[in-house]
Amino acid sequence: MAKGQMASGIVAGRLPADRLAENFSDLHPPFAPHEAAVAADRCYFCYDAPCVTACPTAIDIPLFIRQIQTGHPEGAARTIFEQNILGGMCARVCPTETLCEEACVREAAEGKPVEIGRLQRYATDTLMQAGVHPFERAAPTGKTVAVVGAGPAGLACAHRLAMLGHDVVIHEAREKSGGLNEFGIAAYKSTNDFAEAEVDWLLQIGGIRIETGSALGRSVTLEDLRASHDAVFLSMGLAGVNALRAPGEDKDGVRDAVDFIADLRQVEDLTALPVGRDVVVIGGGMTAIDAAVQSKLLGAQNVTIAYRRDRDAMGASRYEQDLAASKGVRILTNVQPVAVHGNGAVREIEIEYTESSGGGLTPTGETIRLKADQVFKAIGQVLDGAPDGVELTGGKIVVTGAGRTSLDRVWAGGDCANGGDDLTVTAVAEGRDAAMDIHARLSSSG
The missing domain is CATH 3.50.50.60 (FAD/NAD(P)-binding domain)
Known part of the structure; x- marks a missing residue:
């Protein structure tokens, strides 16, 4: 044989x-600075921008494009990261053609929207390649949160909690972080090990420890995590x-x-x-x-x-x-x-x-x-090994509000939770919003 x-x-x-290297090169090559300036100049900077409404993370798109237009891509990146800390990956993999760009006024008028995704990548790449992290961590609160799953939802939740001063431990079943961004997206959409680099960049905020090879139900249990942490966020994705x-x-x-x-x-x-x-x-x-x-x-x-x-x-x-x-x-x-x-x-x-x-x-x-x-x-995935005590519907964890589950001090988000689209950007929004809800709960509990 x-x-x-x-x-x-x-x-x-x-x-x-x-030939393989050519086939798997970047699907959408990044903008050069002059290309970004031309693309940004097409934006109408709408006051009631429909593109913002169409973005699951509600990035202020007209603002960041104006910042690019005026020569401040680093400021544009901060505007993006304030709402979506994984804005670099989302710029690469978001179905912008059915989200922000479909809602663009230029798309309705001319059939050619402002290239929001590529402009977002230009801004975020500029800041990340400079090795700069735009946020500083608040003073430690003494509170600890366990996050299950180092995918988009878990990483977004962990970053926001760490930024607010909480200590976070992420339990990741695989030997590498990133979840869907690392393992589940076409290689020509995320080249040059970008997913891994993005995780490393995100961790610069401090206060986050990732334990790989740590699977819920094998290495740790939900009962253990609830007993040893002030809150738990479940974002283990769909393994089945x-x-x-x-x-x-x-x-x-x-x-x-x-x-x-x-x-x-x-x-x-x-x-x-x-x-x-x-x-x-x-x-x-x-x-x-x-x-x-x-x-x-x-x-x-x-x-x-x-x-x-x-x-x-x-x-x-x-x-x-x-x-x-x-x-x-x-x-x-x-x-x-x-x-x-x-x-x-x-x-x-x-x-x-x-x-x-x-x-x-x-x-x-x-x-x-x-x-x-x-x-x-490729006919859909299911939640494999849901923890005991968490209410399920349709094979996913039931959540209300900003990711609250049926168990006290346990939140969930991303693909393992009900509601929303199975998209990286949606998972980021759910992780971010759950983090803010967790923070409010921890702040009120003293």
Whole structure:
């Protein structure tokens, strides 16, 4: 068997290193200063700016763009970080085309919005590359808070609490911090180990200790954390993946898309990462798009996304769908998997056509088979190992207000909590707001 080849025919090194480097370069190259000035000059600086309302973290977008326009990108970065301490990553991964930029007055008038995301990146990169942290920590309060999960929500919560003078310990199950930003986002959106650098920069505030390899339910329990800390914030994300519920899904070559993306983000040599020749991705969200596009960029010959509803119902934005199509990914809608075929390893996936009507989904009985040596499941994640005593709904932790759970002195936010979109920017907002609620509670308790 050739080096890099697996039993199912999945092969590493389909493309040479230089081609892979080109394929996985920055999706949106950063602005040069003169480009940022031109882009900023297009902003109308609306008084009642709809872009601010559309931003989950409510960044004062007209203000930071005005600061860029007047030659003060560092001030612009502070404006951004006051609301979103992970503004650097959000500038790279936010679906701005359906948030701030879709709401932009220029988009409505001309079909071409102000490039808010790239301007945000220009400002935040300028400050971070200077090695400057814009905030100082308040005097220590003597209060301690445990945060479970070093993803966007947990990091945002920890930073705000530390800035307010509380001591924070983050328990992270993986051996590396960052959560979704480190393990779950397409490599061409976050290049040059930016997620890791952003965590290091965030920790400059002081007062935060991260314990990696510390998983809730294994290394620590919620009871222990409640007993040893003044408050607890749960932000462990969603570790479980939904099953296809189709015969044969246990065959070699069928795996979770989130694991594939995580492997890709952590591998040092892309030529060592195996990919199939004929790849099928089941799902219609951002994870499905990221897995499909990156399979194509790794050298897969045929890549197909199969989604059970129509295209308008896909979780991925139209921009992301068009990006996939531009990379040669085929998108099939109104189809669902019914069986995975192959002798030990996947060789074909059988899909059935569906009809959407009245919010429901009806199988038509008509099926086709797609050639596949690799199948990725991107059909949603579930909370794995919810702590005892926390109320759940729909498989997520029930929260009210700014992340309060059913347990006293326990808050939750991010993907593991109900409500909101499964976006980095939403998780940041939830972590920040929970921190302020925790701070109010700790301040009133003396």
